[in-house]
Amino acid sequence: MRTGADLAAIRERKPLVHQITNYVVMNETANATLALGALPVMAHAVEEVEEMASVAGALVLNIGTLSEHWIEAMVLAAKAANAAGVPVLLDPVGAGATRLRTETAKRILDEAEIAVVRGNAAEVATLAGREAEIRGVESIGAADSGAELAMAAASALGCVASVTGPVDHVSDGARTIAVANGDALLGTVSGTGCMSTAITGCFLAVASTPLDAAAEALVAFGVAGEDAAVGAKGPGSFHVALYDALYNLDPAALDSRARVDE
Amino acid sequence: MRTGADLAAIRERKPLVHQITNYVVMNETANATLALGALPVMAHAVEEVEEMASVAGALVLNIGTLSEHWIEAMVLAAKAANAAGVPVLLDPVGAGATRLRTETAKRILDEAEIAVVRGNAAEVATLAGREAEIRGVESIGAADSGAELAMAAASALGCVASVTGPVDHVSDGARTIAVANGDALLGTVSGTGCMSTAITGCFLAVASTPLDAAAEALVAFGVAGEDAAVGAKGPGSFHVALYDALYNLDPAALDSRARVDE
Amino acid sequence: MRTGADLAAIRERKPLVHQITNYVVMNETANATLALGALPVMAHAVEEVEEMASVAGALVLNIGTLSEHWIEAMVLAAKAANAAGVPVLLDPVGAGATRLRTETAKRILDEAEIAVVRGNAAEVATLAGREAEIRGVESIGAADSGAELAMAAASALGCVASVTGPVDHVSDGARTIAVANGDALLGTVSGTGCMSTAITGCFLAVASTPLDAAAEALVAFGVAGEDAAVGAKGPGSFHVALYDALYNLDPAALDSRARVDE
Numbered sequence: 001m002r003t004g005a006d007l008a009a010i011r012e013r014k015p016l017v018h019q020i021t022n023y024v025v026m027n028e029t030a031n032a033t034l035a036l037g038a039l040p041v042m043a044h045a046v047e048e049v050e051e052m053a054s055v056a057g058a059l060v061l062n063i064g065t066l067s068e069h070w071i072e073a074m075v076l077a078a079k080a081a082n083a084a085g086v087p088v089l090l091d092p093v094g095a096g097a098t099r100l101r102t103e104t105a106k107r108i109l110d111e112a113e114i115a116v117v118r119g120n121a122a123e124v125a126t127l128a129g130r131e132a133e134i135r136g137v138e139s140i141g142a143a144d145s146g147a148e149l150a151m152a153a154a155s156a157l158g159c160v161a162s163v164t165g166p167v168d169h170v171s172d173g174a175r176t177i178a179v180a181n182g183d184a185l186l187g188t189v190s191g192t193g194c195m196s197t198a199i200t201g202c203f204l205a206v207a208s209t210p211l212d213a214a215a216e217a218l219v220a221f222g223v224a225g226e227d228a229a230v231g232a233k234g235p236g237s238f239h240v241a242l243y244d245a246l247y248n249l250d251p252a253a254l255d256s257r258a259r260v261d262e
Numbered sequence: 263m264r265t266g267a268d269l270a271a272i273r274e275r276k277p278l279v280h281q282i283t284n285y286v287v288m289n290e291t292a293n294a295t296l297a298l299g300a301l302p303v304m305a306h307a308v309e310e311v312e313e314m315a316s317v318a319g320a321l322v323l324n325i326g327t328l329s330e331h332w333i334e335a336m337v338l339a340a341k342a343a344n345a346a347g348v349p350v351l352l353d354p355v356g357a358g359a360t361r362l363r364t365e366t367a368k369r370i371l372d373e374a375e376i377a378v379v380r381g382n383a384a385e386v387a388t389l390a391g392r393e394a395e396i397r398g399v400e401s402i403g404a405a406d407s408g409a410e411l412a413m414a415a416a417s418a419l420g421c422v423a424s425v426t427g428p429v430d431h432v433s434d435g436a437r438t439i440a441v442a443n444g445d446a447l448l449g450t451v452s453g454t455g456c457m458s459t460a461i462t463g464c465f466l467a468v469a470s471t472p473l474d475a476a477a478e479a480l481v482a483f484g485v486a487g488e489d490a491a492v493g494a495k496g497p498g499s500f501h502v503a504l505y506d507a508l509y510n511l512d513p514a515a516l517d518s519r520a521r522v523d524e
Numbered sequence: 525m526r527t528g529a530d531l532a533a534i535r536e537r538k539p540l541v542h543q544i545t546n547y548v549v550m551n552e553t554a555n556a557t558l559a560l561g562a563l564p565v566m567a568h569a570v571e572e573v574e575e576m577a578s579v580a581g582a583l584v585l586n587i588g589t590l591s592e593h594w595i596e597a598m599v600l601a602a603k604a605a606n607a608a609g610v611p612v613l614l615d616p617v618g619a620g621a622t623r624l625r626t627e628t629a630k631r632i633l634d635e636a637e638i639a640v641v642r643g644n645a646a647e648v649a650t651l652a653g654r655e656a657e658i659r660g661v662e663s664i665g666a667a668d669s670g671a672e673l674a675m676a677a678a679s680a681l682g683c684v685a686s687v688t689g690p691v692d693h694v695s696d697g698a699r700t701i702a703v704a705n706g707d708a709l710l711g712t713v714s715g716t717g718c719m720s721t722a723i724t725g726c727f728l729a730v731a732s733t734p735l736d737a738a739a740e741a742l743v744a745f746g747v748a749g750e751d752a753a754v755g756a757k758g759p760g761s762f763h764v765a766l767y768d769a770l771y772n773l774d775p776a777a778l779d780s781r782a783r784v785d786e
Contacts, residue, residue: 016660024288024304026548026589030714035759040714041618041660042548045591048622052660065288067307067331069591094303098310136278136303136314188509190292190302234506235297244758247712286550286566327550329569329593356565360572398540398565398576450771452554452564497559498767 003216004251011037015057015205022064025191029198035246038202049073050080057205064093078112087115087204091197096126096134115210118162118197128153162214172211180259181222183229185238196221219258265478266513273299277319277467284326287453291460297508300464311335312342319467326355340374349377349466353459358388358396377472380424380459390415424476434473442521443484445491447500458483481520527740528775535561539581539729546588549715553722559770562726573597574604581729588617602636611639611728615721620650620658639734642686642721652677686738696735704783705746707753709762720745743782
C-alpha cells in the first residue's frame with residue numbers, strides 16, 4: 001500500500017472517473033471525486049456510455065436508484081470498459097432489499113469483469129450467498145465477521161471485496177486488509193458509502209492492484225472523515241468539512257496515519 | 263401531541279421511510295430523514311416499489327419532477343402501501359402550475375388512500391378546488407386563510423391537510439392546529455417544504471394519529487429551523503445548520519418549545 | 525451594463541426561471557437561483573414543459589446528463605419559449621466529449637432560437653467548429669484565446685457566446701466583454717459552471733440585452749465567488765459560503781466591484 005504516493009498520482013494525472021450512479025448522491029460523489037483531485041463525469045444514456053467509459057480511468061456502477069434503461073446502460077458501459085482495459089467498480093446499494101437490486105447486481109457481476117465490489121456487510125453478504133439483514137439500504141447485521149465476509153465474498157465473486165463498516169475489510173481472497181480509519185459521523189450522512197466507492201474509483205485508476213486501490217481509498221476517505229469530525233456539530237457541518245478535508249489531504253502524512261492491519 | 267416522545271420513538275425504532283420524490287431534493291430529504299433518526303430509502307422503479315413500500319414505516323410521494331414511469335410507480339407503491347397498512351403521504355409540488363401536476367396529484371388521491379397531504383397554500387387550495395395563485399412551485403396567494411384552507415381541504419380530500427407557510431395549519435376536518443415554529447430563512451432554501459414532508463413521513467411511522475404526526479413534524483422541523491437560524495449568514499450556512507439542528511433536537515425540550523394553537 | 529440595477533430588478537420581480545438541467549446540479553442551480561432572488565422551477569416531462577416554459581421569465585437548457593426523453597423535452601420547451609417570447613439559454617455540458625452531447629447541443633441550436641450559449645472553452649469551441657480538447661466535462665484547452673473564441677462562436681452560432689474560465693469572455697459577435705471577477709475555488713466545486721448558467725437565466729429575464737445579461741451574471745456570480753472565498757477552507761466551505769454570498773450581494777456595490785474590460 002502506498003496511499004500517499006497514489007493520492008499524489010491522482011492529483012497529477014487527474015483521471016476521469018465515469019460514474020453511473022444514483023440520483024441521491026450524484027452531486028456528492030462528483031464533489032468528492034473533484035475534491036480528492038480526479039475528474040468526475042456522469043453519463044447514463046445508452047447512446048453515450050460506451051464512448052465515455054472507454055476513455056475513462058475507471059468506471060463506477062452504483063445501483064442505488066435503478067430503472068430499466070439505467071441497468072442496460074450499466075451493462076453496456078461495463079462491457080465497453082472491459083474491452084478498453086478500464087477497471088470497473090460495483091456498489092450494490094440495497095442488494096438484498098429488493099429482488100430487482102439483488103438480480104441487477106448479480107447480472108452485472110455475471111456479464112462483466114468487475115475489479116472491486118464495495119458495499120456494506122448486508123449487501124456483500126447477499127451477493128456472496130451468505131446470511132444478512134438489510135433495512136432499505138442500511139445493513140442491520142451479517143452472520144460473518146467483516147474479515148470472514150470479505151474473504152468469502154472475494155472468493156465467491158472472483159474480485160476484490162470491500163466491506164465497509166465501523167472497521168472496513170478488503171480482500172482479494174488471498175490477502176485481507178482491515179482499515180480502521182474513519183469516524184462515526186460518516187454514518188449520519190446519506191451517501192458516504194457511495195462517496196467511498198467513488199474514491200475507490202479514483203484510486204483504481206492509478207494503484208498497482210485493485211486490492212491496493214480499495215484499501216488505500218478507505219484509508220484516504222477515513223482520514224478525511226477523521227479530519228472532518230474535528231469541530232463538526234452534526235451531520236451538516238461534518239458533510240461540508242468532509243469535502244474540505246478530502247481537498248486538504250496531505251499525501252506526505254497519509255501513510256503514517258493509516259490504521260491498517262493485515 | 264407528544265412531539266418529544268414520538269421523536270424519541272423514531273430514534274429508537276429507526277423506521278424505514280420510502281420516498282419517491284423529485285430529483286432536486288432527494289439528497290436533502292434523505293439527509294433530513296437520517297439526521298432526525300429514521301432511515302430513508304429512495305426507490306422508484308415499477309419493478310421494486312411495491313416490495314419496498316410494503317416493508318416501510320411510511321411512504322412519501324412527492325411530484326416535484328414528474329414523468330410517466332414515475333407516476334405509475336407512485337400509484338403502484340401507494341396501493342401496495344395501503345394493502346400493507348403503511349401510511350402514505352403526498353406532497354403535491356406545483357399542483358396548479360401545470361395540468362400534469364394537478365391531474366397526477368388528483369389521480370393519486372383518487373386511486374389510493376392518503377393519510378396526509380402536505381403542501382403550500384396554493385397547492386393545497388388547487389386540490390381542494392379553491393382559488394389560489396402559484397408561480398412555478400411557489401405559492402403567491404390563496405383566497406382562504408391557512409386555517410380555513412386546511413379544514414376545507416381536509417374535508418374535501420378526506421385526509422389530513424398540512425398547509426405550510428409563515429404559520430402552518432394542520433387539520434383533519436374536525437380539529438385544526440396552528441404551528442408557528444420556524445424561521446424565515448426556511449423560505450430561502452430550495453426543498454425545505456419537501457424536507458418537512460419527509461419529516462412528516464418519519465412521524466407518521468410512529469405517531470398515534472396522522473393529525474398528530476403532521477403537527478408534531480412541523481413543530482420538530484420548525485424548532486430545528488429556529489436553531490439553525492442562530493448564527494446563519496444566509497441560505498447556505500442555514501441549510502447546513504439545519505441538518506445539525508435536526509440531529510441535535512432534544513426530545514426532552516421539544517414540547518415546551520412548541521408554538522401551537524388549536 | 526447595469527448589474528446592480530438588474531439584480532435589484534430580479535429581487536423585486538422574482539422571475540420564474542424554468543430549468544431543464546442535469547441530475548448532478550439540480551439542487552445547486554435551484555438554490556443559486558433562489559439565493560440570488562429569482563424563483564427556480566424544474567420540470568422535464570414532455571407533458572408539461574411547454575406549459576411551464578411559456579410562463580417563465582427565462583428557460584435554461586443544460587445537457588449535463590442526457591437521455592432520449594429529456595432531449596425531446598428540451599426541444600419542445602425551447603420552441604414553446606420562443607413562441608411566447610421567453611429567452612432561452614443553452615449550457616452544452618460535455619459537448620465534444622461524446623457524439624450524443626455534441627449532436628444534441630447542435631440540434632437545439634438548429635431547431636430553436638437561443639439567446640445565450642454559456643460553456644467552457646472546449647464546449648463552445650466544439651459547437652463553433654474550432655479546435656479544443658475536453659476530458660469528460662472539463663475543458664483541457666482550446667486553440668483560440670477566450671476573446672477570439674467568444675467572438676467567433678457568437679458569429680458562427682448567431683447568439684451571444686459566454687465562455688467561462690479564469691477570465692470569462694462574452695460576445696454578441698460585435699462587442700466582446702471580458703469579466704475577471706471570480707476565484708480559483710470555483711473550479712473545485714462541481715456544478716459552478718451550471719450555476720453561472722442559471723444565474724445568467726435570472727439576468728436574461730430582466731436585462732436590456734442578452735449580452736448585458738450574460739456579462740452582468742458573470743460579474744454578480746464572480747463577486748459572490750470572491751466573497752465566498754474569504755475564510756473558505758476548501759471546496760465544501762466555499763460551496764456553502766457561495767449561497768450566502770449570492771443572497772447577500774449588495775446591488776449598490778456591485779457595479780464598482782465589476783472587473784470588466786471591453
